[in-house]
Amino acid sequence: MLEELKKQVYGANMLLPKYGLVTFTWGNVSGIDREKQLFVIKPSGVEYDKLTADDMVIMDMEGNKVEGKYNPSSDTATHLELYKAFPKVGGIVHTHSSWATSWAQAGRGIPCYGTTHADYMYGEIPCVRCLTKEEIEGAYEKNTGLLIADYFMDKDYEAVPAVLCKNHGPFSWGKDANEAVHNAVVLEEVAKMAARCERINSEVAPAPAELQDKHYYRKHGANAYYGQK
Amino acid sequence: MLEELKKQVYGANMLLPKYGLVTFTWGNVSGIDREKQLFVIKPSGVEYDKLTADDMVIMDMEGNKVEGKYNPSSDTATHLELYKAFPKVGGIVHTHSSWATSWAQAGRGIPCYGTTHADYMYGEIPCVRCLTKEEIEGAYEKNTGLLIADYFMDKDYEAVPAVLCKNHGPFSWGKDANEAVHNAVVLEEVAKMAARCERINSEVAPAPAELQDKHYYRKHGANAYYGQK
Amino acid sequence: MLEELKKQVYGANMLLPKYGLVTFTWGNVSGIDREKQLFVIKPSGVEYDKLTADDMVIMDMEGNKVEGKYNPSSDTATHLELYKAFPKVGGIVHTHSSWATSWAQAGRGIPCYGTTHADYMYGEIPCVRCLTKEEIEGAYEKNTGLLIADYFMDKDYEAVPAVLCKNHGPFSWGKDANEAVHNAVVLEEVAKMAARCERINSEVAPAPAELQDKHYYRKHGANAYYGQK
Amino acid sequence: MLEELKKQVYGANMLLPKYGLVTFTWGNVSGIDREKQLFVIKPSGVEYDKLTADDMVIMDMEGNKVEGKYNPSSDTATHLELYKAFPKVGGIVHTHSSWATSWAQAGRGIPCYGTTHADYMYGEIPCVRCLTKEEIEGAYEKNTGLLIADYFMDKDYEAVPAVLCKNHGPFSWGKDANEAVHNAVVLEEVAKMAARCERINSEVAPAPAELQDKHYYRKHGANAYYGQK
Numbered sequence: 001m002l003e004e005l006k007k008q009v010y011g012a013n014m015l016l017p018k019y020g021l022v023t024f025t026w027g028n029v030s031g032i033d034r035e036k037q038l039f040v041i042k043p044s045g046v047e048y049d050k051l052t053a054d055d056m057v058i059m060d061m062e063g064n065k066v067e068g069k070y071n072p073s074s075d076t077a078t079h080l081e082l083y084k085a086f087p088k089v090g091g092i093v094h095t096h097s098s099w100a101t102s103w104a105q106a107g108r109g110i111p112c113y114g115t116t117h118a119d120y121m122y123g124e125i126p127c128v129r130c131l132t133k134e135e136i137e138g139a140y141e142k143n144t145g146l147l148i149a150d151y152f153m154d155k156d157y158e159a160v161p162a163v164l165c166k167n168h169g170p171f172s173w174g175k176d177a178n179e180a181v182h183n184a185v186v187l188e189e190v191a192k193m194a195a196r197c198e199r200i201n202s203e204v205a206p207a208p209a210e211l212q213d214k215h216y217y218r219k220h221g222a223n224a225y226y227g228q229k
Numbered sequence: 230m231l232e233e234l235k236k237q238v239y240g241a242n243m244l245l246p247k248y249g250l251v252t253f254t255w256g257n258v259s260g261i262d263r264e265k266q267l268f269v270i271k272p273s274g275v276e277y278d279k280l281t282a283d284d285m286v287i288m289d290m291e292g293n294k295v296e297g298k299y300n301p302s303s304d305t306a307t308h309l310e311l312y313k314a315f316p317k318v319g320g321i322v323h324t325h326s327s328w329a330t331s332w333a334q335a336g337r338g339i340p341c342y343g344t345t346h347a348d349y350m351y352g353e354i355p356c357v358r359c360l361t362k363e364e365i366e367g368a369y370e371k372n373t374g375l376l377i378a379d380y381f382m383d384k385d386y387e388a389v390p391a392v393l394c395k396n397h398g399p400f401s402w403g404k405d406a407n408e409a410v411h412n413a414v415v416l417e418e419v420a421k422m423a424a425r426c427e428r429i430n431s432e433v434a435p436a437p438a439e440l441q442d443k444h445y446y447r448k449h450g451a452n453a454y455y456g457q458k
Numbered sequence: 459m460l461e462e463l464k465k466q467v468y469g470a471n472m473l474l475p476k477y478g479l480v481t482f483t484w485g486n487v488s489g490i491d492r493e494k495q496l497f498v499i500k501p502s503g504v505e506y507d508k509l510t511a512d513d514m515v516i517m518d519m520e521g522n523k524v525e526g527k528y529n530p531s532s533d534t535a536t537h538l539e540l541y542k543a544f545p546k547v548g549g550i551v552h553t554h555s556s557w558a559t560s561w562a563q564a565g566r567g568i569p570c571y572g573t574t575h576a577d578y579m580y581g582e583i584p585c586v587r588c589l590t591k592e593e594i595e596g597a598y599e600k601n602t603g604l605l606i607a608d609y610f611m612d613k614d615y616e617a618v619p620a621v622l623c624k625n626h627g628p629f630s631w632g633k634d635a636n637e638a639v640h641n642a643v644v645l646e647e648v649a650k651m652a653a654r655c656e657r658i659n660s661e662v663a664p665a666p667a668e669l670q671d672k673h674y675y676r677k678h679g680a681n682a683y684y685g686q687k
Numbered sequence: 688m689l690e691e692l693k694k695q696v697y698g699a700n701m702l703l704p705k706y707g708l709v710t711f712t713w714g715n716v717s718g719i720d721r722e723k724q725l726f727v728i729k730p731s732g733v734e735y736d737k738l739t740a741d742d743m744v745i746m747d748m749e750g751n752k753v754e755g756k757y758n759p760s761s762d763t764a765t766h767l768e769l770y771k772a773f774p775k776v777g778g779i780v781h782t783h784s785s786w787a788t789s790w791a792q793a794g795r796g797i798p799c800y801g802t803t804h805a806d807y808m809y810g811e812i813p814c815v816r817c818l819t820k821e822e823i824e825g826a827y828e829k830n831t832g833l834l835i836a837d838y839f840m841d842k843d844y845e846a847v848p849a850v851l852c853k854n855h856g857p858f859s860w861g862k863d864a865n866e867a868v869h870n871a872v873v874l875e876e877v878a879k880m881a882a883r884c885e886r887i888n889s890e891v892a893p894a895p896a897e898l899q900d901k902h903y904y905r906k907h908g909a910n911a912y913y914g915q916k
Contacts, residue, residue, distance in 0.1 A: 023418050024411070026345065045456030074447065074455045096345045102422045105342040106430035113563040114625045116484065116554045133439045140443055167343045167436040182482070189481050193560045195429055200653050201564035207625040210591045214598055218532065226532045227503030252876050253869070255803065274914030303905065303913045325803045331880045334800040335888035362897045369901055396801045396894040424887050571792040572854045574713065574783045640711070647710050651789045658882055659793035665854040668820045672827055676761065684761045685732030 001067055002040055002058055005031055009040040009091075010053035012177035016095060017048045019185050027095035028073040031177035032083050034090070037061050039083060043070030074141065081145025082173065086157045091177030093184045096169045099191035100184075103127065104164035110187075110194050111206045117190045118207060118215035119226075120183065122159035125190070126151060130166040144168075159216070162187045230296055231269055231287055234260055238269040238320075239282035241406035245324060246277045248414050256324035257302040260406035261312050263319070266290050268312060272299030303370065310374025311402065315386045320406030322413045325398045328420035329413075332356065333393035339416075339423050340435045346419045347436060347444035348455075349412060351388035354419070355380060359395040373397075388445070391416045459525055460498055460516055463489050467498040467549075468511035470635035474553060475506045477643050485553035486531040489635035490541050492548070495519050497541060501528030532599065539603025540631065544615045549635030551642045554627045557649035558642075561585065562622040568645075568652050569664045575648045576665060576673035577684075578641065580617035583648070584609060588624040602626075617674070620645045688754055689727055689745055692718055696727040696778075697740035699864035703782060704735045706872045714782035715760040718864035719770050721777070724748050726770060730757030761828065768832025769860065773844045778864030780871045783856045786878035787871075790814065791851035797874075797881050798893045804877045805894060805902035806913075807870065809846035812877070813838060817853040831855075846903070849874045 009031040016022040016029065025048070030041035040056045057068030063080050065072060073079070079092045095101075103110055110125040112118055117125075128151050135143040148163050148171065161183045162172035172187055174180040197204055206212075219226045238260040245251040245258065254277070259270035269285045286297030292309050294301060302308070308321045324330075332339055339354040341347055346354075357380050364372040377392050377400065390412045391401035401416055403409040426433055435441075448455045467489040474480040474487065483506070488499035498514045515526030521538050523530060531537070537550045553559075561568055568583040570576055575583075586609050593601040606621050606629065619641045620630035630645055632638040655662055664670075677684045696718040703709040703716065712735070717728035727743045744755030750767050752759060760766070766779045782788075790797055797812040799805055804812075815838050822830040835850050835858065848870045849859035859874055861867040884891055893899075906913045 023414065043457070070457055071454075098418070098422055099425065101343065101345060102425035103429055105422060105426040105436075106433050108430055114559065115627065116559060130437060130440060133437070136437075136439045136443045140447075167440055169344065185481065189556070193556055193563060195425060196557065196560035196653060197563040199428065199657065200561055201566055204564050207563075208588060208591070208594075210594045211588060211625055214594045218598075228501070228528055252872065272915070299915055300912075327876070327880055328883065330801065330803060331883035332887055334880060334884040334894075335891050337888055359895060359898060362895070365895075365897045365901045369905075396898055398802065424883060428886065572788065573856065574788060643710065647783075647785070651785055651792060654786065654789035654882060655792040657886065658790055659795055662793050665792075666817060666820070666823075668823045669817060669854055672823045676827075683758075686730070686757055 002033060002036070002038060005033055005040050006056040006058075007053045009042070009056055009177050010051065012091065012093075012181050013042050013051060014048065015178070015181045016093075016184075019181070019188075021095045021097040021184055021188060022048070023096070027093070027097075028075055029091065029093045029177050029181060030073075030076075030079045031091045032089075034087075038066060039079065041072050041076055041079060043068065043072060044074050046070060075144075077139065077141035078145040078148075078171070081142055081149055082171070085145070085149030085152065086173060088158060088175070089173045090175045091180035092171065092173045093177075093180040094169065094171050095184055097184065097188045099195060100164060100170040100187050102195065103191050104169050105167060107166045109164065110191055112212055113194050113197050113204060114207055115211065115215040116186075116193065118212040119219050120186045121162060121190070122156070122216045123212065124206070125160060125162050125164065125187065127164040127166055159220075231262060231265070231267060234262055234269050235285040235287075236282045238271070238285050238406050239280065241320065241322075241410050242271050242280060243277065244407070244410045245322075245413075248410070248417075250324045250326040250413055250417060251277070252325070256322070256326075257304055258320065258322045258406050258410060259302075259305075259308045260320045261318075267295060268308065270301050270305055270308060272297065273302050275299060304373075306368065306370035307374040307377075307400070310371055310378055311400070314374070314378030314381065315402060317387060317404070318402045319404045320409035321400065321402045322406075322409040323398065323400050324413055326413065326417040328424060329393060329399040329416050330397075331424065332420050333398050334396060336395045338393065339420055341441055342423050342426050342433060343436055344440065344444040345415075345422060347441040348448050349415045350391060350419070351385070351445045352441065353435075354389060354391050354393065354416065356393040356395055388449075460491060460494070460496060463491055463498050464514040464516075465511045467500070467514050467635050468509065470549065470551075470639050471500050471509065472506065473636070473639045474551075474642075477639070477646075479553045479555040479642055479646060480506070481554070485551070485555075486533055487549065487551045487635050487639060488531075488534075488537045489549045490547075492545075496524060497537065499530050499534055499537060501526065501530060502532050504528060533602075535597065535599035536603040536606075536629070539600055539607055540629070543603070543607030543610065544631060546616060546633070547631045548633045549638035550629065550631045551635075551638040552627065552629050553642055555642065555646045557653060558622060558628040558645050559626075560653065561649050562627050563625060565624045567622065568649055570670055571652050571655050571662060572665055573669065573673040574644075574651065576670040577677050578644045579620060579648070580614070580674045581670065582664070583618060583620050583622065583645065585622040585624055617678075689720060689723070689725060692720055692727050693743040693745075694740045696729070696743055696864050697738065699778065699780075699868045700729050700738060701735065702865070702868045703780075703871075706868070706875075708782045708784040708871055708875060709735070710783070714780070714784075715762055716778065716780045716864050716868060717760075717763075717766045718778045719776075721774075725753060726766065728759050728763055728766060730755065731760050733757060762831075764826065764828035765832040765835075765858070768829055768836055769858070772832070772836030772839065773860060775845060775862070776860045777862045778867035779858065779860045780864075780867040781856065781858050782871055784871065784875045786882060787851060787857040787874050788855075789882065790878050791856050792854060794853045796851065797878055799899055800881050800884050800891060801894055802898065802902040803873075803880060805899040806906050807873045808849060808877070809843070809903045810899065811893070812847060812849050812851065812874065814851040814853055846907075
């Protein structure tokens with residue numbers, strides 16, 4: 001069942017250690033089949049070098065396990081809420097990657113200081129607030145998803161495919177699991193350069209809007225001319 | 230004698246270079262057999278790429294060598310005091326890992342800024358004071374262990390399985406040698422992100438208590454639901 | 459056509475991942491045949507581990523593609539302007555390497571703090587201004603090249619073979635594609651050490667002029683005595 | 688001639704890229720035969736992955752080349768002066784390793800903040816002044832050696848086997864070429880942790896003298912008890 005998607009999600013999970021985004025099991029990737037209304041996610045706490053495509057867990061949109069010998073990632077309820085809120089998203093990633101997590105712990109969004117950021121993310125990468133005591137003690141992972149969804153309700157989640165959760169870490173997404181991982185790598189690189197940039201010039205201001213526009217639309221939308229499309 | 234434990238402790242020692250926690254021979258792992266009241270520890274100053282399981286040294290709880298062709302780690306007396314003070318600990322690690330040692334040199338405990346920390350360590354990772362002149366000039370390594378034991382006398386050493394020694398470096402522990410190394414890796418990662426986080430936001434405050442509780446108890450205790458347990 | 463140059467430019471492009479200067483496809487190298495008035499450049503957005511020498515694109519000095527199955531790098535017009543302005547340059551590199559880009563985002567040139575810098579670059583590595591709204595919305599990549607060319611009009615582009623573009627990233631050049639990459643590596647290393655140096659001493663001043671002279675002329679010009687020349 | 692020493696010095700040179708202390712050819716190791724009054728040094732500007740033991744250059748104590756097809760390192764005259772001034776030194780290393788060079792560029796000695804430093808270097812690792820205009824324009828490399836020798840005239844060069852040259856980079860030494868490289872690795876690690884430590888606590892003070900004594904003499908001198916000696 002969903003063999004292709006399980007392979008793809010497995011492969012995308014294995015990119016996390018390849019790109020240095022995870023220590024131990026601190027990350028998970030999922031991918032969704034919108035027609036079947038099922039998504040595939042990494043099992044909870046299984047080490048990457050022991051993981052196989054068959055270990056992937058299939059979940060339905062009510063959060064029930066449909067197939068899989070393992071428990072799904074403990075962050076599954078967050079993924080589920082994001083899939084519900086972001087209908088064009090096909091893959092989601094959560095990591096504790098070092099630089100993005102440092103910004104999340106600092107409780108700050110990442111300003112757009114240059115074209116590396118603007119090529120992929122349109123404007124500041126937001127940091128949503130910490131959950132309240134009630135939200136934490138209730139359905140914590142689900143509430144994390146609801147908070148992110150709420151933040152993006154009046155924003156373009158395709159133009160800003162990543163978010164930081166205060167005191168926690170980043171989530172990113174994309175049209176499929178691979179693009180979601182791609183955006184997680186971009187996020188980490190952008191987080192690193194933004195932190196260093198502020199050390200080099202403590203008065204630094206975000207890049208001008210017209211430069212952000214230029215680079216974003218060089219890669220996205222009808223007039224994109226980057227790459228071989 | 231203690232062949233299994235020697236293999237396990239050897240394997241745990243070899244994880245230190247694998248995870249980038251040691252330069253040269255600047256680290257050591259031990260593991261204890263509580264029934265036999267013997268512990269196994271790395272020999273002093275032997276290079277990791279020449280180390281074998283047979284090189285491990287067996288010590289008794291009076292600090293006498295019971296077996297082994299080499300001298301035990303120069304930090305053996307510290308390990309011994311920790312085993313005496315922490316009856317549920319099965320493995321201990323000492324390293325000079327770069328970020329944790331930078332905090333130790335700075336003389337500061339590591340505040341809990343986020344869930345990566347809270348998942349493993351409950352609250353601030355403490356930094357104990359530098360030893361006094363008398364303690365240093367006396368039984369230095371033993372006094373290091375006594376100081377740590379004294380600090381934890383009224384605290385939960387299982388909930389905070391690591392400590393920084395001012396002007397020196399970290400010790401960590403766990404139910405066995407492998408878990409102690411696991412905690413050393415976590416400590417290094419947490420130390421790195423906390424330092425960066427403070428640069429990104431110099432006004433940053435620790436994560437709310439309820440979030441620390443949530444994440445710690447997601448992985449520990451009767452209601453844990455992380456992983457496959 | 460231009461088989462040798464294509465191989466050389468391909469090889470120089472492959473040095474970018476080798477030296478850790480690129481993430482994904484965020485970089486490009488070109489090389490020019492001055493006699494034939496043609497230059498060879500990496501195709502746009504093609505992944506490094508799939509790249510071959512045959513994928514290189516040949517361009518003429520009017521910016522027309524002469525040979526190649528792919529679109530040339532989206533930065534081709536910048537390369538072209540630099541080749542026109544810098545007649546002794548044989549190769550050009552653009553990357554988003556992490557430290558150099560952090561300086562570019564910070565909008566600061568890199569002061570010469572020591573001999574590592576002085577051995578290769580004579581004086582501060584400049585950071586040119588961000589393009590104006592008109593320049594960005596017009597022929598953006600060409601205008602980037604014109605701005606750099608304009609900055610160096612009354613300066614020695616051979617003595618300072620690199621530049622930072624504000625809010626964007628670095629370009630470097632050399633007598634051929636390999637030397638241009640060599641200078642990109644030097645730039646990244648120098649950018650890293652200058653940033654750290656300012657953290658270690660916030661009052662640091664550039665190295666004395668006579669030391670900069672000594673090291674630069676130890677490696678360059680008629681009286682050079684470094685190496686085997 | 689001196690085949691054993693050439694092999695040893697070659698091997699020690701190859702440790703520089705292994706330990707990440709050099710970019711390109713920015714480093715050199717030498718070793719001396721005190722009886723024959725000859726020393727062996729890396730050739731100038733030859734890439735590490737093309738280097739062989741046979742490429743090593745033999746020099747006499749007047750700075751004449753005795754054997755070798757290549758020019759010796761451009762820093763040979765500095766090595767020579769250090770061998771003359773430090774009679775118990777058997778090997779010398781110069782690198783532009785990133786953290787040590789950042790301190791050198793910052794013009795600051797590295798305070799002893801902890802036991803990692805104290806285990807190998809007794810007290811602050813000094814940073815000697817920049818050479819004067821006259822010294823630079825004269826016999827620059829020789830004057831670098833004389834300045835270091837002059838600084839250590841009334842100090843113990845065996846207890847502090849490393850120095851930073853302002854605006855330039857580090858030199859280290861030891862009883863042979865391998866120990867000199869060992870000390871270069873220690874220096875880099877200590878430089879990194881001291882810089883980070885000052886960021887974590889801007890009020891940090893050096894480790895107490897008694898702790899520095901304890902650790903230094905745990906590894907050195909008649910009462911040393913670290914390792915298997």
